[in-house]
Amino acid sequence: MGLSRSVRAPSTDVLTARYRGLEPLNMHEISFLRMIESKPKAIFSSDSRILAEGSEISTPLLIVSGWACRVRSLSDGRRQIMNLLLPGDAIGLCQRSRPLAVTTIIALSTVRASEAFELADVWRDRARMPALAEALDIAAAEEEHFALCHMMRLGRQTAFERMANLFMEIDYRLASRGMSLGGRFPFPLTQETLADVVGLSVVHVNRTLQQMRRDNQIDFSRGRMAILDSEALRLAGEFQRPNVTAGRADP
Amino acid sequence: MGLSRSVRAPSTDVLTARYRGLEPLNMHEISFLRMIESKPKAIFSSDSRILAEGSEISTPLLIVSGWACRVRSLSDGRRQIMNLLLPGDAIGLCQRSRPLAVTTIIALSTVRASEAFELADVWRDRARMPALAEALDIAAAEEEHFALCHMMRLGRQTAFERMANLFMEIDYRLASRGMSLGGRFPFPLTQETLADVVGLSVVHVNRTLQQMRRDNQIDFSRGRMAILDSEALRLAGEFQRPNVTAGRADP
DNA sequence: CGCTAGCTTGACACAGGTCAAAGGCTGTGG
DNA sequence: CCACAGCCTTTGACCTGTGTCAAGCTAGCG
Numbered sequence: 001m002g003l004s005r006s007v008r009a010p011s012t013d014v015l016t017a018r019y020r021g022l023e024p025l026n027m028h029e030i031s032f033l034r035m036i037e038s039k040p041k042a043i044f045s046s047d048s049r050i051l052a053e054g055s056e057i058s059t060p061l062l063i064v065s066g067w068a069c070r071v072r073s074l075s076d077g078r079r080q081i082m083n084l085l086l087p088g089d090a091i092g093l094c095q096r097s098r099p100l101a102v103t104t105i106i107a108l109s110t111v112r113a114s115e116a117f118e119l120a121d122v123w124r125d126r127a128r129m130p131a132l133a134e135a136l137d138i139a140a141a142e143e144e145h146f147a148l149c150h151m152m153r154l155g156r157q158t159a160f161e162r163m164a165n166l167f168m169e170i171d172y173r174l175a176s177r178g179m180s181l182g183g184r185f186p187f188p189l190t191q192e193t194l195a196d197v198v199g200l201s202v203v204h205v206n207r208t209l210q211q212m213r214r215d216n217q218i219d220f221s222r223g224r225m226a227i228l229d230s231e232a233l234r235l236a237g238e239f240q241r242p243n244v245t246a247g248r249a250d251p
Numbered sequence: 252m253g254l255s256r257s258v259r260a261p262s263t264d265v266l267t268a269r270y271r272g273l274e275p276l277n278m279h280e281i282s283f284l285r286m287i288e289s290k291p292k293a294i295f296s297s298d299s300r301i302l303a304e305g306s307e308i309s310t311p312l313l314i315v316s317g318w319a320c321r322v323r324s325l326s327d328g329r330r331q332i333m334n335l336l337l338p339g340d341a342i343g344l345c346q347r348s349r350p351l352a353v354t355t356i357i358a359l360s361t362v363r364a365s366e367a368f369e370l371a372d373v374w375r376d377r378a379r380m381p382a383l384a385e386a387l388d389i390a391a392a393e394e395e396h397f398a399l400c401h402m403m404r405l406g407r408q409t410a411f412e413r414m415a416n417l418f419m420e421i422d423y424r425l426a427s428r429g430m431s432l433g434g435r436f437p438f439p440l441t442q443e444t445l446a447d448v449v450g451l452s453v454v455h456v457n458r459t460l461q462q463m464r465r466d467n468q469i470d471f472s473r474g475r476m477a478i479l480d481s482e483a484l485r486l487a488g489e490f491q492r493p494n495v496t497a498g499r500a501d502p
Numbered sequence: 503c504g505c506t507a508g509c510t511t512g513a514c515a516c517a518g519g520t521c522a523a524a525g526g527c528t529g530t531g532g
Numbered sequence: 533c534c535a536c537a538g539c540c541t542t543t544g545a546c547c548t549g550t551g552t553c554a555a556g557c558t559a560g561c562g
Binding site for chain 1: 508517518520521527
């Protein structure tokens with residue numbers, strides 16, 4: 001818990017860290033984000049449903065702490081997790097009116113989230129806060145990039161490659177919010193859930209984790225992940241940083 | 252060719268068919284789309300690259316005829332096709348300025364496409380043609396729905412289920428543009444390409460097609476597909492129509 | 503009318519799934 | 533402070549869906 005706390009950015013700054021990392025924001029925009037983050041939070045307990053597929057999206061949310069995911073199921077219970085939602089990520093943020101949710105969203109740990117109507121407005125009337133609107137565009141484009149990575153994992157990569165790539169992605173995304181330090185970050189998923197992310201069975205996820213541990217590539221236990229050999233994982237998984245805006249290839 | 256022609260909607264109306272099916276458009280908007288469709292076309296020959304991953308998207312396009320796809324590759328040549336792009340679909344249409352392509356796009360058959368700068372503008376300044384902007388939003392939401400279906404296929408469905416689901420999806424998407432009649436439509440992919448869509452090997456795609464033929468579920472040959480038993484395929488693949496806007500569940 | 507790209511088939515290999523049982527943790531209640 | 537319950541994790545044995553390899557086959561096209 002001591003460690004966990006030292007790794008986590010002070011929770012009143014996740015949103016700022018998130019969007020400032022995408023596009024330079026002015027003071028006005030930053031304090032706007034701080035205002036949103038300091039509002040009272042909706043709390044969802046682990047495993048509870050945040051949004052149901054097919055239901056109308058009434059309230060856009062911004063996750064301030066905790067992990068969630070977008071998930072769909074087949075009639076016989078097979079599940080596929082489409083995307084992990086981390087602190088700083090949005091839920092149901094959309095420029096359109098009266099949208100329906102295309103996936104169910106469930107909390108994977110206790111999730112605290114702020115209502116973000118104002119942010120949806122800012123995205124729609126781009127002129128009000130152009131840089132912030134741009135940051136939201138970039139966030140959406142990054143999300144698309146990672147969705148494509150997910151398809152590549154599921155369709156063409158081996159178990160080892162999928163998991164290597166996924167861990168690098170999570171590290172990258174958390175680091176951009178100041179929540180991963182030196183490859184160490186909280187990891188609140190069970191192996192069962194992880195299996196539903198990478199499209200494998202629990203047993204095989206376990207075997208693959210064992211292998212990564214044996215080779216000193218990760219140090220993993222329920223609740224915590226440490227990436228020990230990021231070079232090996234990056235190579236194996238062919239991880240690529242998102243690169244979505246002209247004149248801004250990051251290092 | 253005679254058949255092929257009778258199935259295809261007159262090519263000067265694909266765009267109208269596409270967007271009118273999503274949202275009621277007024278005369279002004281419809282003639283705007285007809286204007287775009289009647290402009291001179293960019294032509295891409297089969298297998299040529301329409302857009303390269305990482306390059307700046309200069310010209311938004313609307314496909315008027317032919318198929319294309321979004322694709323990524325691993326260093327050893329494994330390929331995953333992320334999405335099929337059919338007539339009426341957009342390429343690089345985006346509300347953001349100076350975006351970079353997140354995937355390569357290649358033509359799978361001869362593709363004719365119109366430049367669509369004006370459409371990008373209409374999407375950005377929603378007020379000019381609100382219904383058309385809304386239609387573009389809905390098209391984007393449907394695309395997201397099908398991307399999620401694709402992940403489910405790749406992550407959790409068997410070979411047979413994947414292909415059944417994919418064929419139903421293509422039928423649905425083509426039908427909404429008047430290009431599939433009674434489950435019969437042009438299908439210009441090789442089995443190799445199809446394998447890269449569903450994340451299987453060519454050999455296994457072939458075996459699965461054989462099985463569908465034996466069971467009289469499809470009549471398939473290079474260039475043409477006929478879905479003979481859509482009920483069986485729908486059930487096996489658990490195909491679901493997109494449902495993305497409140498107050499508009501389609502039948 | 504032969505070449506080539508695509509299709510088909512069979513034999514075999516293996517990554518990953520399934521089943522089953524045994525160990526941990528951890529939190530709760532006695 | 534112990535014991536139990538319940539959820540995770542781990543392991544082993546075995547199975548199977550899909551991949552790989554290799555060889556014919558077919559048909560359209562130059």
